[in-house]
Amino acid sequence: MVEKVRLMQGNEACTMAAIAAGLEFYAGYPITPSTEIAEMCSEELPKVGGKFIQMEDEIGSISACIGASLTGAKAMTATSGPGFSLMQEAIGYASLCEIPLVIIDVQRVGPSTGMPTSPAQGDVMQARWGTHGDHPIIALAPGNVKECYELTFRAFELSEKYRVPVIVLTDEVIGHMREKVVLPDPGSYKIPMRAMPQNPAGYKPYAADPNGGVPLMAPFGMGYRWHCTGLFHDENGAPSSKPAVASVLMRRLNLKVENRADDLADYFAEGLEDCDLAVVSFGSSAMAALSAVRRARSEGYKVGMFRPKTIWPFPTATVRRLLAPAKRILVPEMNLGQLALEIERAAGCERPVIRLGKVNGELFHPDEVFAAIKEAL
Amino acid sequence: MRVEFRLSGSGGQGLLLAGIVLAEAAIRDGKNAVQTQSYGPEARGGSSKAEVVIADGDIDYPKATAPDFLLALTSDAYRSYGLSMKKGIIITDSTVKIDPPAGVPVVALPILETASKKLGRAVVANIVALGVLGGISGIASPKALKEAVRSRVPKGTEDLNLAALEEGLALAAQAKAAH
Numbered sequence: 001m002v003e004k005v006r007l008m009q010g011n012e013a014c015t016m017a018a019i020a021a022g023l024e025f026y027a028g029y030p031i032t033p034s035t036e037i038a039e040m041c042s043e044e045l046p047k048v049g050g051k052f053i054q055m056e057d058e059i060g061s062i063s064a065c066i067g068a069s070l071t072g073a074k075a076m077t078a079t080s081g082p083g084f085s086l087m088q089e090a091i092g093y094a095s096l097c098e099i100p101l102v103i104i105d106v107q108r109v110g111p112s113t114g115m116p117t118s119p120a121q122g123d124v125m126q127a128r129w130g131t132h133g134d135h136p137i138i139a140l141a142p143g144n145v146k147e148c149y150e151l152t153f154r155a156f157e158l159s160e161k162y163r164v165p166v167i168v169l170t171d172e173v174i175g176h177m178r179e180k181v182v183l184p185d186p187g188s189y190k191i192p193m194r195a196m197p198q199n200p201a202g203y204k205p206y207a208a209d210p211n212g213g214v215p216l217m218a219p220f221g222m223g224y225r226w227h228c229t230g231l232f233h234d235e236n237g238a239p240s241s242k243p244a245v246a247s248v249l250m251r252r253l254n255l256k257v258e259n260r261a262d263d264l265a266d267y268f269a270e271g272l273e274d275c276d277l278a279v280v281s282f283g284s285s286a287m288a289a290l291s292a293v294r295r296a297r298s299e300g301y302k303v304g305m306f307r308p309k310t311i312w313p314f315p316t317a318t319v320r321r322l323l324a325p326a327k328r329i330l331v332p333e334m335n336l337g338q339l340a341l342e343i344e345r346a347a348g349c350e351r352p353v354i355r356l357g358k359v360n361g362e363l364f365h366p367d368e369v370f371a372a373i374k375e376a377l
Numbered sequence: 378m379r380v381e382f383r384l385s386g387s388g389g390q391g392l393l394l395a396g397i398v399l400a401e402a403a404i405r406d407g408k409n410a411v412q413t414q415s416y417g418p419e420a421r422g423g424s425s426k427a428e429v430v431i432a433d434g435d436i437d438y439p440k441a442t443a444p445d446f447l448l449a450l451t452s453d454a455y456r457s458y459g460l461s462m463k464k465g466i467i468i469t470d471s472t473v474k475i476d477p478p479a480g481v482p483v484v485a486l487p488i489l490e491t492a493s494k495k496l497g498r499a500v501v502a503n504i505v506a507l508g509v510l511g512g513i514s515g516i517a518s519p520k521a522l523k524e525a526v527r528s529r530v531p532k533g534t535e536d537l538n539l540a541a542l543e544e545g546l547a548l549a550a551q552a553k554a555a556h
Contacts, residue, residue, distance in 0.1 A: 007401045007410065032418075116418050177439055178397060178412040180404050284439075291438040366438050 008181040010174040011036035013148035014078070014104050016183070019044055021156035022191045024073040027053045027064035029083060032116045033172040034106035037078035058083035062090040062103070069099045070228060072194075072219030074156060078104035081123055082113060085130070091165050092131030093230045096253065098163035098206070098215060100194060102155045105167055106175040107283075109334075109361045118361030119172035121283055124338035127167045128312050134250060136257035138264065139167040139312040141282045145179035151266075151309060157192040158264070162256055163214055169311060171334070173284035173363050200224045206249070207235040213256055257313050265315030268307040269322055271297060275304030277376055278326035280319075280343050281333060282308050285364050289332050292369035303373055311339070319346040330376050332356040332369050380516055381441035382429040384506070385458050386450030389421035391503030394529065395448075396427030398507055402517035402525035403431040411439040424453065431516055446514050448506055449473055450488065459483075468509055470502075484513065486548045492541060501541035504530070508545015513553065519546060 008016070015037050018026075026041040042052045051068075055061040058079055065075035079087065084105045094101050105127065109120035123130075127139040138158050140151040148170060155166040197203050197216040205226040206215050218224035231239035232246045240246070257264075268286075271293070272278055281289035286307040296303040306322055308315060319342075323329060328351055331340040336357040344353045356372045358364055382399060384392040393414050400410035410431045417423030428441040445465040449455040452474040459467050459479045467483045469475065471490070475483055486509055492502035504526060511522045522542060530538040 005404065007397070007404050007412070117416055173413065173439070176414055178400060179436075179439070180409050180411075287438050294437065363440060365440075365442065367442070 004183045006181055006183065007178050008145055009036060009176060009178045010142070010145045010148040010170055011078075011106065011176065012040060013145050013181065014152045014168060014170070015040040015044065017149040017152035018076050018102065018156065019048060019050075020186050020189060021153045022074045023076055023156075024050045025065065025068035025075040026050070026077065027055050027061045027068070027075070028077045028079065029055055029058050029061050031058075031080045031083045033108055033119075033175050034078040034080050034104060036175070037104055037106075041076075058086040059090065062087040062094075062101070065101055066090060066094050066099050069101055070220050072222070074100070074160070076102040076104065078106065080106050080108045080116075081110040081120075081126075084123060084126060088126070088130040091137070092133060092135055094165045095131065095135035095137060096230055097228050098217070098253070099165070100159040100163055100217075101165040102152070102159055103165060103167045104152065105169050107169065107171040109359065115361045117172065119284060119334060119363060120359065120361065121171055121285060121334040122338070122359070123169060124311060124333075124335065127169055134254050136162070136164050136254050137167065137312050138162070138164055138257060138310070139169050140266070141169045141309055141311050142174060143268065143283060143286050143307055143309065144174065145177060146181050147309065148174060149181065149183065153189065154266075160192040160194040161214070163194070163217055164257060167312075169283070171284050197224065204235045205237045206233060208252055213252070261313035262315055262317045264310050264313060265318040266309040267315065267318065267322075268305070268309065270305045272304035272306060272322050273325060274302055275325055276302040276327050277373060278304050278306055278323050278329045279369070279373065280306045280308075280323075280329055280331045280339065282311065282339060285332050285334050285358075288364035288366045289369050291366035292373055295366065295370055296373050301373065301377060303377075308339075314342045314346065316346045319343065323347045327351055328376050329353045330356060330372055332358070332364055332372065334358050334363070379430060379432045379436070380446075380514065381444045382431070382446045382448070382510065382514070383441050383444040383458060384427045384429070384448045384510070385454035386425060386448075387453070388416055388419055388423045388425040390425065390450055391500070392425055392448070392450070392506075393427045395503040395507040395510075396429050398504070398522070398525045398529050399510060399517065400429045400431070401529060402511065402521040403429075405521040405524055406517050408433060409436055411436045413439050424457065426454075426458075446510060448510055450502070450506065466513065468506075468513060484552050486552060488545070488548070491544050491548065495544060496537065496541055498537060501538055504538045504541035505545040505548070508542040508547075509549045509552075510545075512546045512549025522546075
């Protein structure tokens, strides 16, 4: 295998991974701290025969991506909090119509314009519930530059496989950080491809496929006639307001992801087996947390670390199992307790969950987390 | 080994690029490196800071926690970051006001003047500063610094920037000889 050592930025790693996964279409509107992704796509995509469009805003951006994906192209956009808010309605449309799509959200502190150049992790719940109605969503959170590459690639795999929008939830620190990265030979990756129907006759765009339950997707313009609508629809794609049709659709739609929550669970864990205190943190906060956990261990404290890389669907059973030994749980995150809500739900019945929130636009310092660990023990 | 650098000054001085080149040089020498930054919303002006952490092994926290080397190219940057230095060395431009005095050694060198007068281009002060940082810290070999400069500066400016690096290394050598 040919490995390439590079000093690479998180945003750059997301872009390189997307292109390696077969990205063919990017539409976006620049916003700090995600802009490097748009810049790089504008330079790199035309070289591989792809298309880059700078749209008039984020609503146009995600809508163009949805259109591109419907024709069979792999599509991506990138944004930050304010732009992510504008994209929510279209994310709902893509969820209901089962259109594969990757959205990189490089989080900055908000609400509203906030502090545009400062990091935060305040979009955890927006990633899950930003659009209305029960809907399937997958969100992955890289903890370093290498994972920006790995999880963006994974986002395309999952998006194509489950026909679902996948959000890569990074933040200003990870997006802008440059790190030594060893990239694998691009040839060692299998480019994700969506499953396609074999015959236009009798094609049902929203019928659960016997293999895996996800409907087969026919690209527009390939001889398949089907209707794509944000109205509830039956297996043929025809609008329907029948309660029985709605119920079948909504349950299939949501369960195709929720039923796989623990298969999709990707995480980093260290020292949980004998821990008194488990520290749960993700993204850039987890860098400070892991540093503090390792220092606490070296000083004899029984502390472990859990860092989810899959945030949604939340890996409830995995969390419950891995955190079972802990008497207490500390959750450092750059918001006022969004991941902590899920930890409380999954593992908080038997033990206290202590929130350590930070919303001043600064990354945690390991000393802050270490002090909280000592206080919690 | 974990060595921390903080490069501070005003937005537009090119300190981010200097930080990137320093990190890349360390990687070319086989070390591990992480570079981070913080800056204001302004395109120019405002305060700007780049940090580089260099280690032999894994780096779990990417930001500087107690810098070994602080570069302060403006008096504001000195006041913001110089006074909290508990260890290490502060490297400033000769025009920076060291007021109030710092608790650690300060090496003041004519970085901005070398760029504007000697090289005739104020814009390469960042690479002069990089030469000074690289020379005084000894963190990366001159060879790796040169390769990193060549790969990261805009095309067509390689010779000018390599000259700036040499001037910075020379300033560092003079400063070391004087101590």
